[in-house]
Amino acid sequence: MGFDADVVIGLEIHVGLSTESKLFCGCAVDEGEPNSLTCPICLGMPGSKPKLNRKAVEYAIRLCLSLGCEVAPLMMFSRKTYFYPDMSKNYQITQYEVPLGSNGVLELSDGKVVGIERVHVEEDPASLVHAGSIRDSPFVLVDYNRSGHPLCEVVTRPEMHSPEEARDFMRQLINVLNYLGIFDPKRCIIKADANISIKESGYVRAEVKNISGFKDIERALGYEIARQRQAVAEDKVIIQETRGFDASSGTTFSMRTKETEDDYGYILDPDLVEYVVGEGWKKDIAASMPELPKEKRERYEKELGLSSDDAHVLASDYQLVLLFERLDIDPVLAARWIRREFVRVINYHSLDITDVELNDDLVSTFKNILKMLSEKKITDKTGQQLMDEFGNAIAAKEAFDPETYVKKHDLLAIGDLSELDGFCKEAIVENQKAIDDYKSGNEGALNFVVGQVMRKTRGKADPKEVIEKLKEMIQ
Amino acid sequence: MLDKDMIRKIAKNAKVELTEEETKEFLPQIEDVLEWFKAIENAPDMEMSMHPIKIRDAFRDDIVEQSMPKEYALQGTDHKKDGYFKGPRAV
């Protein structure tokens, strides 16, 4: 493959699917005391045999369809044999010969499209606990609760060219997963391995394994690019190797070189069979899929009358969609205030929307603010002020009562903002000379009329709004 | 080409260590068998058969079944601690 970019990045992402039971047995996909959610199958006891969870396959097909993949008409599983203390059988049941999905795409937020090489289903190994640090403990402790969890692996083409793009990819993927309802961030893991190479080294590939979350992707890759560039500058040789990521220090460390990796010796798993993924099943799955971003965007615009910008921003983030659809209030108003104000205050506190827990309190607080706006009890300016306070409260994880705040700071607008129209009309009639002066170019003359209106409203109107209203009326 | 190094490499992959004696003994035996295996080269090319009979679509519903009691899971070994299995170092 001919590269000419400075940086070439490909990702392999493992997504835990939110089924009730494991991929090959009936143990629950859940938290529990160590080894309390196990059975002969996920413990790899001799004599046990796997049985495929249909729902896990369905979820994976949903993902394949939403990524525009070609779906294999006949599905099979393979054994990938390698030895490690977290493996219940020292082989992993995965898909090697024929992946479930291939040749898909995912669109980044700037419209760039990243190719998806393959999507397949496989089982999770167990979890390891190290007594002490990973380096000096004399043994490991193994919990097989996680053994057999269903995973969907998404492998991208090496078409990303910066840590920011990789981060955005992860974010978009998580968004799609949320939309599809196949991933539960509370129960399921999502981890990525990143392949990265830089022009300066002649594109020698390093693999960074086990990165959790899209923020860490950016950190890990940022560090790795810097490390490689530094090494090249110091005339050191970059070797093809596997590296781990230490989230606490934000650094990568060497794990092993490719040469020492064992051959996996893939065979088809003869305890499993061939599974037909027919047109009928695919159609049923497609029909039962929840509304995807594109459809949502169109519905928001056509049926709810949102502006195309608002619809676009909302639909591209599942969290915002959840918030929007729970607010149950004038959709155009809600959309506008989510897009402009909610996102603004979240960003101001360097939070990501996914960091915000959309609980009942938060939703009702926001709803109250919007209610006051829609009932014209407060001005937009006041609304923004409330959003600032709301943002502070979210960041501090505290509660916020907008109604109390408004009363306390005497921010209630004049009784009815439609009264403002009346006051403006009056002021225009009462101050014809000033209006005429303004019309002939005297800007300051308008301010005088504004003052008159402010007196009528006893200072509760928003001067900016008054100016606009007067200007409108004068036209 | 099969030689002692190759046998050792495969044995290492499979986590089996052969003594020098065993390696010496196995080498000609394994060579013979591999040579004999080559007979299938001349067989006609056909579709693969994963099983002797065609079996399709053995699925499970996504229903949680009762797991094995923890004590049963742990009873088969002495290598355990605080409800975990103990295993050899990962590094």
Next chain:
Amino acid sequence: MDLEKVHKMIEVCRKIDKKLHCFTTICEEEAISQAKDNPAGKLSGKFFSVKDCICVKGVESCAGSAILKGYRPPFDAFSVQRIKEEGGIIIGKTSQDEFGFGGFCVNTGVGFETPKNPIDDTRSCGGSSGGAACITKALPDELNHVALAESTGGSIACPAAFCGTIGLTPTYGLVSRWGLIDYGNSLDKIGPIAKNVPDAAQILSAIAKKDIRDSTSVGSDGDYASYLGKDIKGMKIGVISDNLGEGTDPAVAERIRKAVSYFDSTGAEYNEISLPSAVRYGLPAYYIIAMCESSTNLAKYCGMRYGANEKLDGNFNEYFTKVRSRFFGKEAKRRIILGTYARMAGYRDAYYIKAMKVRTKVIEEYKTALKKFDVLLSPSMPMVAPKIDEIKDLPPMRHYMADACTAPVNLAGLPHISIPCGNHNGMPVGMMLIGDHFCEGKLISLADKFERDHDGI
């Protein structure tokens, strides 16, 4: 059930075992408690031995290997569960080649004894279900016993032939493999070794039910005993000429031809047929697939969670290697290496993938033949039971080639039955009848007729 009977049975088994080493475990306590429960069923009053690779809950099940010493499965194999449900009593686990790796039961695991042929104790019982055939033959008729055995490449037919018993290997997928400690998952079949055809047919009906826990289980609700006593006139028998020529002891070939004449005299028709692909490619393809699959099956044995283990020392590479090297027998190590090689990148296309394509060809050839004939006929083994001392020194290749008659049939997953059909030098000769997939009935009818007319075995 009368507990006295159970005690007597156990006593007799212990005596025989002392001489012939046919058991890895005799489970007296379990047998007594099963007899106390005594559910009424089709198998009430019958005793069963179970090949060591078939799991019996709470009873040490090692598949004849030292690496599984101490493993007490927390579940019964499906076939064992069915026997218990029908009132059968499990009395012990029978000896076998380690994990099924052998045709003479001389490849027993580290510390396990080779069973001796009850007819001549210097000779092999056959393998890998050697212990099963041994105890079946050695027990007196009155102690109503059937052995539950297993075949991957011929491990039911071979010991049945060498010990002079009936050995019925069903179609792949007829009997659930849940609870079978795997050798080759696309090749393993559980079936009975019995003194007579009616016993074999009866137990097959009990164990052949569909089991949803085994993805490859097809199962059947058939009543196989209904095929007993059927008229075989007009049935067409295809004699596999390739198995009666070079490579087969002429004395064995002669007994087989005699059996064919017998069938001819009953009104069944016969003709000769050659199966060149099965003969040329079937055996190597069988071994490639069996070794590839078994080398992955054996990966799980590493001293964690169950079975033999060592003191936890060193990193995982060191520890796993230590356990596996110590507790696997030589043949197991050899097959692990061969199986790992045949599926390695660079070799898997020529070996593993090609062998799976050969399976298709071999099945096609058999099926074409089985359109012309109701059953095919062949010796079960090319020789009678050899002396243990003689085979121990043979190179592995010679061991593998002894499976020439049975391996291609097993590769194709076809049902087959081995019936004693005469003796040579005092040792029994086994005749094998092969049917199309799920056509066990025809085999039972023919075997039953033969047995009745030859005065029992």
